[in-house]
Amino acid sequence: MNAILKVSDNDNVITCLRALAKGEEIVIEGKNYVVKEHIPQFHKMAIANIKKDSYVYKYGQVIGTATNDIDEGEYAHAHNIESTRGRGDK
Amino acid sequence: MKLMGYKRQDGSFGIRNHILVIPASVCAVETAAKIAKSVQGAVSLPHQHGCCQVGADFEQTVRTFVNFGKHPNVGAVLVVGLGCEGIQSKSVADQIATTGKPVEYIIIQENGGTPKTIARGTEILSRMALEISKIQREEFDISELVLGLECGGSDPTSGIASNPAIGKASDMLLSLGGSSVLSETTEVIGAEHLLVDRFKTEEQKKKFLKMVDDTEKRAIAMGEDLRGTQPTPGNIAGGITTIEEKSLGCMHKAGTAFDFVDCIDYAEQVSRDNKGLYYMDTPGQDMDSVTGEVAGGCHMVVFTTGRGTPTGCAIAPVIKITGNSTTYHNMIDNIDLNAGKIITDGATVDEVGQEIFDEIIKVANGKLTKAEILGHNEFGLARIGFDF
Numbered sequence: 291m292n293a294i295l296k297v298s299d300n301d302n303v304i305t306c307l308r309a310l311a312k313g314e315e316i317v318i319e320g321k322n323y324v325v326k327e328h329i330p331q332f333h334k335m336a337i338a339n340i341k342k343d344s345y346v347y348k349y350g351q352v353i354g355t356a357t358n359d360i361d362e363g364e365y366a367h368a369h370n371i372e373s374t375r376g377r378g379d380k
Numbered sequence: 381m382k383l384m385g386y387k388r389q390d391g392s393f394g395i396r397n398h399i400l401v402i403p404a405s406v407c408a409v410e411t412a413a414k415i416a417k418s419v420q421g422a423v424s425l426p427h428q429h430g431c432c433q434v435g436a437d438f439e440q441t442v443r444t445f446v447n448f449g450k451h452p453n454v455g456a457v458l459v460v461g462l463g464c465e466g467i468q469s470k471s472v473a474d475q476i477a478t479t480g481k482p483v484e485y486i487i488i489q490e491n492g493g494t495p496k497t498i499a500r501g502t503e504i505l506s507r508m509a510l511e512i513s514k515i516q517r518e519e520f521d522i523s524e525l526v527l528g529l530e531c532g533g534s535d536p537t538s539g540i541a542s543n544p545a546i547g548k549a550s551d552m553l554l555s556l557g558g559s560s561v562l563s564e565t566t567e568v569i570g571a572e573h574l575l576v577d578r579f580k581t582e583e584q585k586k587k588f589l590k591m592v593d594d595t596e597k598r599a600i601a602m603g604e605d606l607r608g609t610q611p612t613p614g615n616i617a618g619g620i621t622t623i624e625e626k627s628l629g630c631m632h633k634a635g636t637a638f639d640f641v642d643c644i645d646y647a648e649q650v651s652r653d654n655k656g657l658y659y660m661d662t663p664g665q666d667m668d669s670v671t672g673e674v675a676g677g678c679h680m681v682v683f684t685t686g687r688g689t690p691t692g693c694a695i696a697p698v699i700k701i702t703g704n705s706t707t708y709h710n711m712i713d714n715i716d717l718n719a720g721k722i723i724t725d726g727a728t729v730d731e732v733g734q735e736i737f738d739e740i741i742k743v744a745n746g747k748l749t750k751a752e753i754l755g756h757n758e759f760g761l762a763r764i765g766f767d768f
Contacts, residue, residue: 291724295540305536307723332536333619353625368607373622375569376599376606
């Protein structure tokens with residue numbers, strides 16, 4: 291079983307098919323990444339440096355906007371990505 | 381391909397042979413449930429509706445009750461009313477009777493209260509049970525089959541494994557001339573630009589996009605971030621971050637091989653003269669969505685779940701499929717198939733799609749799903765208005 295799944299070419303996050311440990315090294319498309327924090331199974335890791343307020347891509351599509359800078363190898367989820375849709379609070 | 385089902389008076393075929401007790405309003409729900417419990421094979425619909433509703437909201441509730449009664453998995457119907465409610469039992473019964481199946485109604489106020497109504501209802505159901513038990517399964521073409529596509533308690537495995545696999549199974553049914561129904565408009569938000577190209581006419585495209593826009597506007601009108609409701613706390617704990625991510629995974633249920641033939645309202649019936657892939661406007665909430673699909677004529681529902689969910693439907697088998705192997709083993713009493721082997725064992729979407737299609741055939745021919753075995757008869761009716 292692969293450790294990760296990158297769904298589409300232009301995605302800047304990947305899905306962890308197993309939990310990844312801090313400090314672990316993984317190779318994606320020939321490039322080495324150091325996992326910077328524990329990431330639970332099926333959650334996402336950034337594979338690019340995603341700037342605050344820029345889009346996060348999975349399935350080759352926008353799944354939200356970064357609320358902080360997210361560096362490659364970091365855990366990408368609800369704590370640093372917000373939705374662009376259904377925002378009655380904004 | 382041929383299946384074995386129960387031929388109905390209107391030429392349709394059912395894959396189950398239920399007696400359905402429909403309470404016309406919440407005031408008749410308990411009495412209806414007691415009547416149904418007294419006769420084998422009878423099921424009742426628990427709900428909170430049927431009185432003091434107005435306009436389109438009233439019509440949608442009536443349409444749901446009537447189309448449940450008309451459903452080919454139902455052999456006979458008893459409508460139970462209090463008497464004074466907004467939805468009148470006689471009107472519901474008359475509309476169901478156009479199918480030619482046995483339908484009767486009883487009124488609690490006219491029968492002198494609960495015990496006498498239960499006694500009278502039990503007599504009627506016993507007679508109906510005897511009558512419909514004589515119907516034998518006979519051959520019908522798979523092109524008559526209508527499949528509901530549902531996901532609930534999703535996690536990221538749903539978009540990766542189980543939803544693409546049921547999409548494949550749906551494509552196989554569609555290629556044999558059958559029909560499938562995709563729904564859950566909330567879970568289209570963020571993926572509508574991809575699905576809209578699969579509608580044929582400008583009118584359908586416009587209708588579809590309006591459904592998504594109306595749903596998002598209703599959410600925004602509540603003045604909150606939709607996240608926390610959609611995706612749910614469980615979706616988020618599983619690893620889904622936003623509604624866009626959830627929707628982009630959900631849309632895989634629609635398969636890849638066919639365009640939509642039409643875009644229909646909640647609980648509106650799929651046409652037997654226009655078979656193919658349909659979109660139905662329902663909420664993302666599972667029970668509301670499954671109820672809408674089944675009212676629309678779905679004989680059964682394939683239901684993917686990453687987190688695990690037990691729910692079923694009173695009149696239609698629900699096949700549970702998870703993309704998460706841990707959930708499969710954790711909730712083995714509720715989950716029928718494991719699509720998680722796409723992730724853990726290198727199985728292909730096509731292989732698991734074939735396995736799901738084979739299970740659809742078995743269930744159509746009479747194999748029970750785990751939701752049926754455990755008596756999961758949930759019923760949820762989507763409302764578009766208030767009680768007054």
